[in-house]
Amino acid sequence: MGIEIDILNGDASWQRAEPLHRAVWGRHVVAPPSKRPPWADIEWANADLRVLIDAPDDSRLACHVGIYFRTVTWNRHKVHIGGIGGVATREDCRRRGYASLAIDAAVHTIRANEAVKFALLVCEPHNFAFYQARGWHPFTGEVYCAQPSGQIRFEAMAPFVYDIVRAPRDGKIDLCGLPW
Ligand SMILES: CC(C)(COP(=O)(O)OP(=O)(O)OC[C@H]1O[C@@H](n2cnc3c(N)ncnc32)[C@H](O)[C@@H]1OP(=O)(O)O)[C@@H](O)C(=O)NCCC(=O)NCCS
Structure with a gap:
């Protein structure tokens, strides 16, 4: 039997995605502050859509990629962009190509x-x-985003871009909302 890929509404499918998120990232978020990675205290946006792949052997969720759409500014010009986040494969299902497949499906959806x-x-x-x-390229400029405390420069992780009709490599991107 082939692998089935679902692309579902982000809010409606959160219940299916949540156990995998907890398994992959939960321990970082509950670690003591001195042991938490810099991204553990960030408030993240909810995905607009989710790519979900179930493992053929046990029908439980094996892989997740969140898809985001947002009007941001790049060097102060408004631009509509897509994004992916929450990329995760269950530990016992890794190196089978699931994340590669799910990322391809997400990029296809974004390009559409x-x-x-x-x-x-x-x-x-x-x-x-x-x-x-x-096919993702480092973005060497500055990224800003919203947090409950106000606007911050996002430095907890490194930004990468996937070119569609623009190929930004530097400058200033303001995500105009929570990061993903
Ligand atoms: C990063 C992560 C999502 C990759 O998931 P994955 O499903 O194992 O990814 P893939 O199987 O598509 O690819 C992983 C590697 O296995 C290789 N691979 C893919 N299919 C394979 C197969 N059938 N046999 C052997 N190797 C294979 C790929 O070539 C890739 O190697 P590369 O990185 O050298 O190119 C996963 O390790 C993970 O969940 N990590 C923890 C969370 C995390 O860091 N997420 C990213 C947040 S940005």
Whole structure:
């Protein structure tokens, strides 16, 4: 039997995605402040859509990619962009190509929105090569976003862009809302 990929409304599918999020990131968020990674205290946006892949062997969720759409500013010009976040594969299902498939499906969905000029994600150094091998480029400029405390410069992870009809590499992006 082939692998089934679902792309569902973000809020409606959160219940399915939540246990995988908790398994992959939960321990970081509950760690004592001195042991928490810099992103553990960030308030993140909810995904607009989610790509979900179930494991064929036990029908439980194996892989998740959140999809985001937002009108941001790049060097003060408004631009509509897409994004991915919450990329995770269950530990016992890794290296089967699930995240690659789910990211492809997410990028396909983002590209289908004709208003979108490029896509953005943020990640930690150990995943740089993974995303670069899949066509994402480092964005060396500054990223700003909203947090409950107000606007902040986002430095907890590194931004990468996927070119569509724009190929931003530097400058200033304001996400005009919570990050993803
Ligand atoms: C990063 C992560 C999502 C990758 O998920 P994954 O489903 O294992 O990813 P894939 O299987 O598509 O690719 C992983 C590697 O396995 C390789 N691979 C894919 N299918 C394979 C197969 N059938 N046999 C052997 N290797 C395979 C890929 O080439 C890739 O190697 P590369 O990084 O050298 O290119 C996963 O490790 C994870 O959840 N990590 C923790 C959370 C995290 O860091 N998320 C990213 C947040 S930005």
